[in-house]
Amino acid sequence: MIRLEEQIQEALDGIRAEVVADFLALALPEGGGQIRWAYASGNRNDRFKRIVLRPGKGIAGRVFSLGRPVSVEGITPRAGDDPREYPILLAEGLCCAVAVPVLCGSRVRGVLLMASRTPRTFSSSDVDAAIGLAERLGSVYSEV
């Protein structure tokens, strides 16, 4: 199991280097059913570890309940908006993100987030790299 954790971490670091993204993270349900950011690459503090995701809420939460990618750009806190929509972006000072589901069959097993601290539109090859990793993770998790 230790091996698997190391492999996942390496895979995240690898993709981050490949697409030159600031931040990558993977959210997974824990034993108790709580969904948390279990892995991160490029984080600037440990706030992400304490975040509990809610299906349907926020960017990652929406990927969980919809089962399809969600992307956002130019997110900065503004008067009138609700920060519960983008907690991971606030924690890491990110403004642009693409989140893709990790699927086992039709079931969403996790969410992979790729994000930038400076304005950026992720190209389709960047997104493909993330989807590729999500697919690999999906097949790993259907074996477990």
Added chain:
Amino acid sequence: MGFRMLNETARFMETLFKNVTDAILVVDGKGDVIGVNPAFERMSGWMAEEVLGKKSLCDLCRGMATCQEESSCIDCFASRLRMPSFQIHLHTKSGEDIAVAGSSTRLPEDGGLGALAVILRDNSEMQRAERERHQRQLTNYVIQAQEEERKRISRDLHDGIGQALYSIMVGLRVINQLDLNHDMRQHLDEVQQLTARTLEEVKSLSVELRPSALDDLGLAAALRSYSKRFEQTFGILTTFEIGGQRRRYDSAVETALYRIAQEAMTNAAKYADTDSITLRLADQPDGVEVCIEDHGVGFDPQHLKVQGTGLGLYGMRERVTLLGGTLTIEAAPGQGTKIHVVVPLDEKGGPRYVHPIADRG
């Protein structure tokens, strides 16, 4: 009326004319100014020599304010024998048009139009106070209406949809005990999980709208669970401290303090870029204090008015004012932010200096 003024009386009348605080303006039958007193000079900025015989009423009066119109000459007071109360816009020497209250009387004269005496009084201070009171009343009404609405929807979600989902879950569990084939069991498991998750979501929505703990268990309990949810939502380490006695406060006090803490913490999550936050609730014999402190980027509270930002801080202030309390912001760029609220209370946990309109809900 046919009485002749004695010399003393004439002097007395003159003293009166000179010293009354109301401004007096007299115009002749054609509308030309023939008399003003010092109070008028102070109010308008025009000196007597600048207006006597040189200006007419219409140079100085920019119309009456009626309930339909800001400025109107319809039904002008000068066309009436007397008008006991109206409002006009007086054109001052500095070029401003100020709203003043007036009354006018046409003095009797044989054969022809007599002089018109207009008495003016600057009510703007009173009007400002009145407007402020009105605005506060409106704010209070909006705050209460919003809270009632949230309470109702929160309860409907919890007791209505939540209860129904719970019954569905119990029903599914019963079915799951039946003899089912593998495929059916798998489908059922999924539906059960989905139902459980939906129930959780409904409960969270209900709590987020308005926690029932606020009514059932009190402010301390509600803030404690809010802190926990806050930490889990944003990953910001949240410390909740309680000082002094544990007691219940007036529901208006508990609701206001809860909403203030919520708004201050939401601001910290949005803007402070902080790792940790401290929420303190301190009970005192004669009041209650709430303090929200973060060690994030801070801001310059003085600079806010220029920027013209959101409604959060404004709403916090309004809520505190309605309870007769005070709110202080200690913040500076790079120094973090501390919001401190004090509400003086009576022995029963009600606000001691209730704003006169706060209970006129």
